Structure formats: structure tokens, C-alpha cells
Amino acid sequence: MRRNTSITLLSVGHACVDVYQGAVASLVPFFTAERAYSYAAVSGVVLAASLLSSVVQPVFGVLTDRWAMPWLLPVSTLLGGVGIALSGVSGSYGLLLLFVAITGAGVAAYHPESARVARIASGGxxxxxxxxSTGGNIGFALAPLMVGAVVGAGGLRLTPLLVLPALAGSALCLPVLRALERGRPAGGTAAAPSGExxxxxxxxxxLAVACRSIVFMGLSAFVSLYAEQRxxxxxxxxxxxxxVLYLGGAVGSVLGGTLAGRWGRVAVARRAYFLSIGAVAGLVFVPGPALYLFVALTSxxxxxxxxxxxxxxxxxxxxxxxTASGITLGLAVSVGGLISPVIGALADATSLRxxxxxxxxxxxxxxxxxxxLPEPAAAHQGVRAGTVPGNLLADP
Structure with missing residues (x-):
């Protein structure tokens, strides 16, 4: 399997998983409309998806440092889909929290191992x-369209149809995993540690990832309600x-990888965050349809x-x-979800703005x-000869 093919399959599979992260926020307006939930209640739904994730993701990161667990990709994808599929079938708030927590656990278990596999497949x-990463962002972007088409047409009772991307994502990752299995040495251990x-x-x-998570997940939970008001x-x-918030992420991830090759990752990230300060301010305070421009710039x-x-x-x-993947990817979702109830409670007491x-x-x-932050002097590939199948890393 050529490198471009493997990355493409993994990216599409990533989209099929992250559509369920976006689906939680996309379902918020429907829970508000059909069940009259308050800001605090819907932020509790976001919290439920994030709370278990904040524990599961770093744990699986540690485990994947010791043992290769490629089977997590299809299993966790299915778990994420099942939770969302069941989220609308019961009117119980407690069961809703349980089902979105299952989704959060599935998505959390997916990311550390998928990042390890993608790093091997990409050759660093x-x-x-x-x-x-763009695959995941596209999944985020498709979530409101998917939820709107399904739930908007027939209400929350149709959420079982939302399991379909999970079925597709599980199937798409299997060819890449078979290629990895053919090149993996006996014993099933992960790559040996290297570097300081x-x-x-x-x-x-x-800490920076946590701060980014707070602003992004806060907007994910409430930007749709804010736009409705405006x-x-x-x-x-x-x-x-x-x-727009999710689709801009697809553009940003591709742009980030391209620019980093010229100016370095730290410099590119620093400049992007500086520009984001004004973008978030515009989203909150600039009136009218310009909201969408600032949502796109923020994303x-x-x-x-x-x-x-x-x-x-x-x-x-x-x-x-x-471990690094579990923490950076885990914080990207979980910390913001933990703060969302605070934003919801403040909105109930004052205003959403x-x-x-x-x-x-x-x-x-x-x-x-x-x-x-320093730019690493040299990229550590973190893989050794014998742990990566040569045909998987073949030049495109």
C-alpha cells in the first residue's frame, strides 16, 4: 500500500470518527427545541461527552506506548457511532448523558492509536x-449537515441512522491495519522509545492546547445558539x-502543515493564535452577517x-x-468540554454574549x-526499522 493511499484511508476514517464529536454540538439546538433544555442543561451534554474522554484518552495513550493496539481503530469508531445513534431514542436526560459519554469514550480511545498509526504511515x-487532521476537521464540518438532514427531517427519534458513518469508518481502516500487521514484528509491542x-x-x-480547547469547544457548544439569536x-x-466553524478547520489544518514546512511549527502556530485574538473578538461583538466571516477566521x-x-x-x-498524542488530542476536546457548563451557567445568569x-x-x-516554546532541533520519527512495513512508506 502506497503512502498516499494509506493516509487517505486514515483521513477518511478520521472524518467518520470526528463527525461524532461534531454531532454532540450539532444536536444541542434539537435538544433545546424538543426538550426545552436550558443553557446549563445542554452544556451538561457537552460535559458528558468530554468528561470520560478526558480520562480515557491519556490512558490509552500510555497503553499504546507499550503495546500496539490497531484493533482500537474499528472498535472505537463503532463505539462512537453507537452512542450518538442511541442519544435521541430516550427522553431521559440521564440516559442521554450516558449515551454521549459512550461516544466520548469511543472517540477518545480512537485518537492516540490512530495518531501513532498515521505517524508511521506518513513517515513523519x-x-x-x-x-x-483535516480528515477529522471535515468530519466536524459535516456533522451539522448530517444531523440537520436526519434529525431536522424526522426529529430525535431518527438518531439511529447516524450510526452509518461509523460502519463506513470501521471498514475503511481495515486495509491499512492489514498492511501494518504484515510488517509488524512478533510480540505486538509498540515501537521502542528513542530520543530525549x-x-x-x-x-x-x-497548557496552550488546553486554552485552545476552551475557546473552540465553548464556541462549538454555543455558536449555533448565538447565531440563531443574532x-x-x-x-x-x-x-x-x-x-463554517468546523469547515474552516479543514482549511486551517492543511494550511498549517504547508506553512510549517517553510517557517517552522512554533512560528506558524504563534502567528495563527495572534490573529485568532481579533477573530474571536469580532465573532462576539461585530453585529450582522459579518458574524460568519469572523467564525471562519476563528476556525x-x-x-x-x-x-x-x-x-x-x-x-x-x-x-x-x-502518551503525547493522547494528551494533546485529549486536551483538544476534553478541557473545553469541562468548561462548557461554566459558560452555560453564566449565559443563563447574564447573556450568551x-x-x-x-x-x-x-x-x-x-x-x-x-x-x-522552542522548535525541536530535529524531528524524531519515533519508529524503527522492522516496525514499519516498507511498502506502506513507499514514495507516492
């Missing part, structure tokens, strides 16, 4: 990892805002650093690539943290 290429860890830089990077209580306006600015942060984390902790305004500070903190 930043642009290839950018495409892998820079724990201080990794901690600073993790555009005359139009559910179409809300779905469009969420679609691109927050996603340019996304795949770069994953590979930076792997290079700062070259001896624990799975007031609750979203503090998010402007988050990209500013990211920018400050990236000002003190």
Missing part, C-alpha cells in the same frame, strides 16, 4: 499529518455558523496549529509518542505560551 511528514524528552516544553504546549431565531443560521486561526501541536508533542516526548466574551483571552494565552 508534517503535511501528511496535516491531511490526517523535553518535559518542560511539553507542559507549556499542553439572525432572528433561525435554526438554519445556527447550523450554518456551526458548519482557521485555531486549526492552523492543530496538527502542528500533535507532532510537536510527539517530538517533545519522543520516548512516549502515544457576556458568557462568550471571556473566550477572547484564550488565544492570547496560547500566543504567550508559544512565544517561549
Amino acid at each position: 511528514s508534517h503535511s501528511a499529518m496535516g491531511w490526517f 524528552d523535553d518535559k518542560v516544553s511539553f507542559v507549556k504546549l499542553s 439572525m432572528g431565531d433561525s435554526t438554519v443560521a445556527g447550523a450554518a455558523a456551526l458548519f 482557521a486561526g485555531l486549526y492552523v496549529p492543530f496538527s502542528l501541536q500533535v507532532t510537536l508533542g510527539q517530538d517533545y516526548l519522543p520516548s512516549r509518542v502515544g 457576556t458568557a462568550l466574551a471571556p473566550l477572547i483571552a484564550m488565544p492570547a494565552l496560547c500566543w504567550l505560551l508559544f512565544r517561549v
Whole structure:
């Protein structure tokens, strides 16, 4: 299997998984409309998807550093789909929280191992990892369209149809896993550690990832409701805002990988976060249809650093690539989800605009943290001869 083929399959599979991360936020307006949930209640749904994820993802990162577990890709994909499929079939708020927690666990288990597999398949290429991340962002972007088409047409009772992307994603990853299995040595262990860890830089990077998570997940949970308010209580306006927020991420990830090859990952991420400060401020305060422009700029600015942060984390902790992936990818979702109930409670007490305004500070903190991060002197591939099938890394 050629490298382009393997990355393409993994990217599409990534889209099929991350559509379920986007689906949680996409379902929020429907739960509000059909079940009259408050801001605090719907933010609790986002929290349920993130809380278990915040624990599961780093744990699986540690495990994948010790043992290769490629079977996690299809299994976790199915788990993510099943949770969303069941989320609308019961009117119980408690069961809803349980089902979205199952989705969060499935998505969390997927990412550390998939990042390890993608790093092997890409040969350490930043642009290839950018495409892998873009697959997830496209899944995010498709979520509001998918949910709108299915649930908008027949209500929450049709959520079982949303399992279909999980079935497709599970099937798509199998050819890549078979290629990896043919080239894997006996014993089933992960690649041996290599390189020296820079724990201080990794901690600073993790703080930046956490700040990014807060602003992105906060907007994911509430930008559709905010757009509805700004555009005359139009559910179409809300779905469009969420679609733009996720679609801009696909552009940002590809752009980040391309620019990093010229100016370096740290410099590109730092500049992207600086531009995001003004973009988030415009989203919150500039009135009218210009909201969509600032949503797009915010999305691109927050996603340019996304795949770069994953590979930076792997290079700062070259001896624990799975752990680095689990933390950087886990924080990208879980921390923001944990803060979402605070935003919801503040919105109930004041207004949604007031609750979203503090998010402007988050990209500013990211920018400050990236000002003190070093660019790794050399990329650590984190793979050894004999653990990567040669045909998988063949030139395209």
C-alpha cells in the first residue's frame, strides 16, 4: 500500500470518527427545541461527552506506548457511532448523558492509536499529518449537515441512522491495519522509545492546547445558539455558523502543515493564535452577517496549529509518542468540554454574549505560551526499522 493511499484511508476514517464529536454540538439546538433544555442543561451534554474522554484518552495513550493496539481503530469508531445513534431514542436526560459519554469514550480511545498509526504511515511528514487532521476537521464540518438532514427531517427519534458513518469508518481502516500487521514484528509491542524528552516544553504546549480547547469547544457548544439569536431565531443560521466553524478547520489544518514546512511549527502556530485574538473578538461583538466571516477566521486561526501541536508533542516526548498524542488530542476536546457548563451557567445568569466574551483571552494565552516554546532541533520519527512495513512508506 502506497503512502498516499494509506493516509487517505486514515483521513477518511478520521472524518467518520470526528463527525461524532461534531454531532454532540450539532444536536444541542434539537435538544433545546424538543426538550426545552436550558443553557446549563445542554452544556451538561457537552460535559458528558468530554468528561470520560478526558480520562480515557491519556490512558490509552500510555497503553499504546507499550503495546500496539490497531484493533482500537474499528472498535472505537463503532463505539462512537453507537452512542450518538442511541442519544435521541430516550427522553431521559440521564440516559442521554450516558449515551454521549459512550461516544466520548469511543472517540477518545480512537485518537492516540490512530495518531501513532498515521505517524508511521506518513513517515513523519508534517503535511501528511496535516491531511490526517483535516480528515477529522471535515468530519466536524459535516456533522451539522448530517444531523440537520436526519434529525431536522424526522426529529430525535431518527438518531439511529447516524450510526452509518461509523460502519463506513470501521471498514475503511481495515486495509491499512492489514498492511501494518504484515510488517509488524512478533510480540505486538509498540515501537521502542528513542530520543530525549523535553518535559518542560511539553507542559507549556499542553497548557496552550488546553486554552485552545476552551475557546473552540465553548464556541462549538454555543455558536449555533448565538447565531440563531443574532439572525432572528433561525435554526438554519445556527447550523450554518456551526458548519463554517468546523469547515474552516479543514482549511486551517492543511494550511498549517504547508506553512510549517517553510517557517517552522512554533512560528506558524504563534502567528495563527495572534490573529485568532481579533477573530474571536469580532465573532462576539461585530453585529450582522459579518458574524460568519469572523467564525471562519476563528476556525482557521485555531486549526492552523492543530496538527502542528500533535507532532510537536510527539517530538517533545519522543520516548512516549502515544502518551503525547493522547494528551494533546485529549486536551483538544476534553478541557473545553469541562468548561462548557461554566459558560452555560453564566449565559443563563447574564447573556450568551457576556458568557462568550471571556473566550477572547484564550488565544492570547496560547500566543504567550508559544512565544517561549522552542522548535525541536530535529524531528524524531519515533519508529524503527522492522516496525514499519516498507511498502506502506513507499514514495507516492
